[in-house]
Amino acid sequence: MCADTPDYKDTLNLPETDFPMRAGLPAREPGWLERWERIGIYDRLREKGGREPFILHDGPPYANGHLHIGHALNKILKDMIVRSQQMMGRDARYVPGWDCHGLPIEWKIEEQYRAKGLDKDKVDIVDFRQECRKFAEGWIDIQRDEFKRLGITGKWDDPYLTMDYHAEAVIAEEFMKFLMNGTLYQGSKPVMWSPVEKTALAEAEVEYHDKESFTVWVKFPIYPQLVGTGKSDEEAAQARKEKEYLLDASVVIWTTTPWTIPSNKAVVYGADIAYGLYEVTDTPGECWAAKGDRFILADKLADDVMRRARLEDGMWKRVSDVPQEHLSGILLQHPFAHAEGANGEWDDLRDFRAADFVTDEEGTGFVHCAPSHGMEEYELYRGLGMLDQVITYNVTDEGAFRDGLPFFGGKRILREKAKKGDWEGDANGAVIDKLVEVGGLLARGKIKHSYPHSWRSKAPVIYRNTAQWFVAIDHKLDDGMGAYGDTIRQRALTSIDSLVKFTPDKGRNRLYSMIEGRPDWVLSRQRAWGVPLTCFTKKGAQPTDADFLLQNPEVNARITAAFEENGADVWYEEGFKARVLDGIVNPEDYEQVFDVLDVWFDSGSTHAFVLRDREDGSPDGIADLYLEGTDQHRGWFHSSMLQACGTKGRAPYRGVLTHGFTLDEKGMKMSKSLGNTIVPEEVTKQYGADILRLWVAQTDFTNDQRIGPEILKGTADSYRRLRNTLRFILGNLAGWDEAERLDPAEMPELERWVLHRLAELDKTVREGFDAYDFQGAFQAVFNFATVELSSFYFDVRKDALYCDPADGTTCRAARTVLDILFHRLTTWLAPVLVFTMEEVWLERFPGDDSSVHLVDIPETPEAWLDPLLAGKWAGIRRARRVVTAALELQRRDKVIGASLEAAPVVHVRDADLAEALHSVDFADICITSDIVITADPMPNEAFRLPEIEGVGVVFEKAEGEKCERCWKILPDVGSHAHPGTCARCNSALT
Structure with a gap:
């Protein structure tokens, strides 16, 4: 700049924003969580009337231990679905819940007893159950805070718990429906039995690991x-x-x-x-x-x-x-x-x-x-x-x-405790030795094979004949609910085929085949912490006798009422049998059953006390979606289906979505011994929860996903690129006034092209959200924001935004489009980046009651779609790629320092494309000071890109002086009232 040339920097419309480049998410996210709780976001959304409900029923995690990365994936997916459905105009309710009964918690209390030298069997069972209840309560509070830290929205102040008195009463009530419809029976058959835990196990409680076994x-x-x-x-x-x-x-x-x-x-x-x-x-x-x-x-x-x-x-x-x-x-x-x-x-x-x-x-x-x-x-x-x-x-x-x-006699199949990972007892060896002794052995060996293990104790299980309580899934029912079949199995298979939408589709075959070939449902567990099998058997009668089970509605009602008032512990109180049987039958004629229900029956019954009974449940008691990992085809999806088909006559859900398992970066299963685990808490401390949420949005969750330090670094880089896009929008909307807004018909073609892309993306995003395809929807938005906006539209329009008169058509059109972009991008991305989009929103709309999570995705006019314009601009952008590539070579060779030093000649073979380039300011599009478009034959030295035929570029330097305000090199610079300016800048200053 010459000494006598004014400094024009203060005359430019430069971006203004306090939105920081560095997010600082780990430190700032807790503040937004406190704010949402203070203003009651979730409950305020429920106040929006006239909306169609959308119910994602939460599969209850177990109240036992800190969250792992699989928990994070699962809950973040659920949250993205709930938030996206809400922002598309539905009343998306989410009631989180916990599984509270069962062996894992009981096992922990027993471990505490053993450490103190106490004998669990000598402790009053009600006292023991209270210990289990307290243990579950403690972990519920811990896990609730850990889930909330991930930005999960929901009814956290009133979740459902399977150990709540009402829940226990309903679980018992649901069990007694099987008692009354004739499907419940006591049978003696081989079941998977855990000698370590001394109870029967369901298939869903078993995992398969390699085991070395004797063969004979x-x-x-x-x-x-x-x-x-x-x-x-x-x-x-x-x-x-x-x-x-x-x-x-x-x-x-x-x-x-x-x-x-x-x-x-x-x-x-x-x-x-x-x-x-x-x-x-x-x-x-x-x-x-x-x-x-x-x-x-x-x-x-x-x-x-x-x-x-x-x-x-x-x-x-x-x-x-x-x-x-x-x-x-x-x-x-x-x-x-x-x-x-x-x-x-x-x-x-x-x-x-x-x-x-x-x-x-x-x-x-x-x-x-x-x-x-x-x-x-x-x-x-x-x-x-x-x-x-x-x-x-x-x-x-x-x-x-x-x-x-x-x-x-006394020989054990398995040890009481593993010895260096080996559970092998002395029974196999004793049998083999005796076979040798009596001449019965021909050969022996060992084999390594997949073998069932308890997923809790990790010990092998055995098949063992025991007396257990079963539900007969092929028993013909006469309950007036036969629209989908007369047996539980028929109803389940019909529901799968005619009622349930599976995501991905392969989930249908998995669940169908499991139910098609499964045996009767084993309900009983020989444990203490759970809902008891609330039934009585007649003394002296055989299980096959018609009067073996007491089937009395009045007795059932008394049990339900007692559980509703005091919980399931009352079953174990002295004199309870007499209290519920007196005046109906002689209590001395009946035995009380003390087995507890399989915990899968608890969670399988949640549709009754959550979807049916809660005010914020489902109007018809059926969920729009159940979402869990693929292992739940034999777990919660399965037990919920069987339970509901026995008591409702159909599936309790309209949709089932399954996600895969989370592996490390090499595709290995995570394990503490390998040191390859990723803990959600550590990710939020290092990067923030939004980075973890962004990782979920970028993965194909229907298959197994990978995560690790390098993947998280890549995710953080994607986040930074998005953040820069949003920062540009915020900075260039400083001082926005609605009076600036232009109608699309008044806008230049480039702005109308952006509106066309927004209309296309709106359809993509909504369809993606409805199909739960967050990877597809997010990738479309991400590419648009970082490639089409940051690398193209923003790059082109910086000059007009900074240098044009503020009231000029181009500047007003660009700022109008930036405002439109702001409202779409923040709401499209809010279900994923819950904290960052709140930050962006509050940057423009501060206030105690302001939140992006209280607004819907704006409707995008279909009139913005303009396929002909889109086709034209696709050609313009292709030609631009050749120009920018040609200039990059000149920059690399230090012929020029910036593209504004160039005035290239562009040879265009196609007449339609040439006409399109002539109809726009192609120099502005290419960010050059001038440009010549010609149909003359391309000289040999013209730069070409092999993938773009018919376009060649011959480099020429721009002629003239550099404008001290916009930095374009033009012949007229210096010939205007304002020294060192071009005509456009001189006009802006006048």
């Missing part, structure tokens, strides 16, 4: 009395004679659970499997086979079995076929039969028959059956009406063999 190949000798079948005694004798070649043979079974051998009651074979008789002709010395031994094996598996028995080729031979008809009529002896000291325990002959679950894929082609410890065997013998002949009770609650069992 065991010989079951054929009993030397064959059964023959035929129309006459002669034919029967002939049939026996045909099978005499098998008399000295053994059937060989293979199992990964040697401890079940003492409970064996049968062996089964496959009706379509080819079997042969095999003979040992030689032995290597050290093996459990002897020369002359004969075994029946599946032909497909014989070679593997002999190899496992250490018999090499040439040491055995196939003697003959064993036709299916020869297997029929054979009886087997248990390997422990007639063993010294067995006291006849295993002397009964073992059943031998065909079963459809036997394959020749592995093992021997035969399956040993212990129906007390295997569901398939149980179902087989139940169908045959033979359960009373095959059920054993050899294993106790602790997972030990009963004391009176010969050889094995």
Whole structure:
């Protein structure tokens, strides 16, 4: 600047804003949380009348421990859905809740007792339950604060708790509906049993981990009395004679659970499997086979079995076929039969028959059956009406063999506590040793396989026959709610097909197949902390007797009323049975059941005491959406479906959304031992909750997601780019007056193009929000804000905003568009960046009652859509890319310092494009001082981009002097009243 040239800086319309470049989210976010609580945002939204309700029913997290990253993902997703639905005009209610009963909490209290040397069983059960209640209350308060810190909106001052008295009363009431409709029954069948926790477990309480198990190949000798079948005694004798070649043979079974051998009651074979008789002709010395031994094996598996028995080729031979008809009529002896000291325990002959679950894929082609410890065997013998002949009770609650069992009494399947991660007890070893002793073992080994473990104790579980309470899901119901079927299973499957929208679609097949093939629902747990099974059984009656269960509406009503007033603890008070039965039946005639309900029944019943009973519940008792992780297809989605189909006749939800699991940056499962966990609290301390929320919005949550330090750094960078876009808008709206607003018809094309893009994006965002596609919606907004706005529109319009007269058309049009952008971007992004959008909003609209979260997304006029204009500007922007790329080369080579030093010649082959470029100020679009557009043939030296045909650029420097106000280089600079200015700036100053 010359000495006599004025400083024009103060004449420019430069941005003004206090909105900081650095967000400082960790320090500032708690202040916004306090503000929202003070002005009662959530309750104020409920006051907006005439809106269609949208109900996302919260799947209750467990009140036990600090939040992990999966909790954060889940709750942030829920919050984005609730907020976006609210801002699109609905009454989006969200009542957070907690699961409070069950084994995890009980387990923690027991651990505290053990640490103090106390015996839980000697403590009054009501006192113990109160300890559990206090423990849950403490964690609810902690988790509530941790959830709120993530910016989650909801009815935090009145959440639902499954241990509230009303909730316990409703859970009992819902259970008694099954009691009354005939689906409840007591049965004895194998269930997954945790010896460590001493209770039955549901599939949803089990996780699968690799486990090394013993494997054994065991010989079951054929009993030397064959059964023959035929129309006459002669034919029967002939049939026996045909099978005499098998008399000295053994059937060989293979199992990964040697401890079940003492409970064996049968062996089964496959009706379509080819079997042969095999003979040992030689032995290597050290093996459990002897020369002359004969075994029946599946032909497909014989070679593997002999190899496992250490018999090499040439040491055995196939003697003959064993036709299916020869297997029929054979009886087997248990390997422990007639063993010294067995006291006849295993002397009964073992059943031998065909079963459809036997394959020749592995093992021997035969399956040993212990129906007390295997569901398939149980179902087989139940169908045959033979359960009373095959059920054993050899294993106790602790997972030990009963004391009176010969050889094995007191031996444990699992240890009481793991030893260096090993839970293996002494039962398997004892059984294997005895098999060796009696000559029943052919081979042994170990196998690593996926095995069920309790997700709480992490200990392996076993299948164990126990008396439990079940809901029969195929029982025909006559309850007047048969629109979707007459059984719980039918109603559930029909609901899945006709009522429920799944996101993603694959969730439908997962839930459908699980319900289609599931057994009856095991409701009972042998624990103390939970809602009891509020029923009574008649003394002396059998479970199959019609009067075994007391089914009395008046008794049920008394129970419900008592629970409503004092909670479920009253069930355990002295004299409660008499109080509810007196005057209706003789209390002495009935036993009170003290098992507690599976905690999944608690959470499965939440639709009744939340959606149905609360004023802020659902008008029809049905949720618009249930949202949880993919594991809940066998958990909460599943139990809620079964429960509601039994009591409402249909699903309790219209939509199910599932998200994947959260992994580290390498795709590994997070674990403390690997040191790769990401804790929400640490993220909020380092970056702020909005960065964590932005990470959720950027992920495809329908699959497994990854998170880690580098990913979070990238997320923070995306945030900074968005923040800069919003800061530009705020700065250039300083002093905005509604009188400045221009109608779109008065605006330049560039502004009308921005409005067109806003109309397109509004549709994209709303459709994305309705489809819960936050990744798609956010990415569209992010690209628009950082590419189309910051890198194009703002870049082009800086000159007009800063240098044009404030009342000029271009400046007014640009500021009008910035105001429109402000209202769209803040409301589109508010469900994701809850804190930052509040900050942006308050920067323009301060005030005690002001909040972006109290407004809706503005309606965007469809008239803004202009496809022809959009097509024209797509061509202009393509041509601009060639120009800016050409100038970048000149900048790189230091020919120029800024694009305003250039006046390039642009060769355009397409006449329509050339006409479009002529119709706009293309120099302004390219941020050059001048530009020449020509249809002349492109010279060889013209710069081109291979992806954009027909456009070439020849660099030329701008001619003239630099305007001291706008910095454009123009020939007329210096020829106006104001020294050192161009015509435009001189006019702005006059």
